[in-house]
Amino acid sequence: MLAVTCVCRFSYLGEGGFQVAHETQADRAAFLYDRKRLMHRFAWFEHVTLPAIRNQTDPDFTFLVVTGDSLPDWAMARLQALLDDIPQARIIAMPPMRHRDACQQAMAMLPPVADATHYALMRLDDDDAVALDMVARLRWDFGSGLRQLWARERLLALDYPRGVLLDQGADDTIQLDPRILPLATAALAVVVGPARRADLFQFAHYKLHGRMTVVSLQDEAMFVRGVHGQNDSNASQQRGQPWDVEDLDLAELLRDRFAIDVPALVAALRAASAL
Numbered sequence: 001m002l003a004v005t006c007v008c009r010f011s012y013l014g015e016g017g018f019q020v021a022h023e024t025q026a027d028r029a030a031f032l033y034d035r036k037r038l039m040h041r042f043a044w045f046e047h048v049t050l051p052a053i054r055n056q057t058d059p060d061f062t063f064l065v066v067t068g069d070s071l072p073d074w075a076m077a078r079l080q081a082l083l084d085d086i087p088q089a090r091i092i093a094m095p096p097m098r099h100r101d102a103c104q105q106a107m108a109m110l111p112p113v114a115d116a117t118h119y120a121l122m123r124l125d126d127d128d129a130v131a132l133d134m135v136a137r138l139r140w141d142f143g144s145g146l147r148q149l150w151a152r153e154r155l156l157a158l159d160y161p162r163g164v165l166l167d168q169g170a171d172d173t174i175q176l177d178p179r180i181l182p183l184a185t186a187a188l189a190v191v192v193g194p195a196r197r198a199d200l201f202q203f204a205h206y207k208l209h210g211r212m213t214v215v216s217l218q219d220e221a222m223f224v225r226g227v228h229g230q231n232d233s234n235a236s237q238q239r240g241q242p243w244d245v246e247d248l249d250l251a252e253l254l255r256d257r258f259a260i261d262v263p264a265l266v267a268a269l270r271a272a273s274a275l
Helices: 025-032 035-054 073-083 099-109 134-153 205-210 250-258 262-273
Strands: 002-009 062-068 089-094 118-123 128-130 156-159 162-168 174-180 188-192 213-216 223-227
Touching (some): 002 134, 035 250, 035 262, 073 089, 089 099, 134 156, 134 188, 162 262, 174 262, 188 205
Parallel strands (some): 002 118, 156 213, 162 223
Antiparallel strands (some): 118 188, 128 223, 156 188
């Protein structure tokens, strides 16, 4: 049986790993936990990331949210409230350390899944989304011939690079940009054996093709990626190639495949900006 684990870091106060440099840990905490910044993160998390997690067509998966043990009380309460109706969700608060070490240790705290012969491990930023059928697709694709490939390789990545970028403008408007973006974090899964079920962050996602066989499946839009001024990565520069939407209504695609309501996202972002 293929177990599926999706890991999401939410405003984790780690040691290093930020594109924005800070002289001290206190400076980093002040930046990370600024109320307006956190409200923007919550807007993306609530209106982009969580709808499809909450409504997966295959509900048999684990959604691990890794945050810092110094997250402000009000923010932790809000985070818990947002995840309260998602039975697959678990929050683990970690002390400051390297990001990948914190995530690996948190993943190791999860109990093994009974009868799991393989684990599909995914990482999801708190402003990105996967399609409503992401878990179902992983199981279907792995069971439709890729299991034999894994048996030979012992490591395998499944990449779903067709998606949509949500570009946030200066006035909090959202532009929809259809893109094919290989090896982005969203909609990219590494399949491992049970002994390596906590090892996702041992692999740099943009270097996976040098570590293992990567199977690219581009038939449907499977990810959404937020692009905005608070990205702690170079997401704005990683844009891949456009794909032809023909007569497709992208706002309708976001509703149907990701349960994303763009006007609601815009309203939440504007409310955060008004603080």
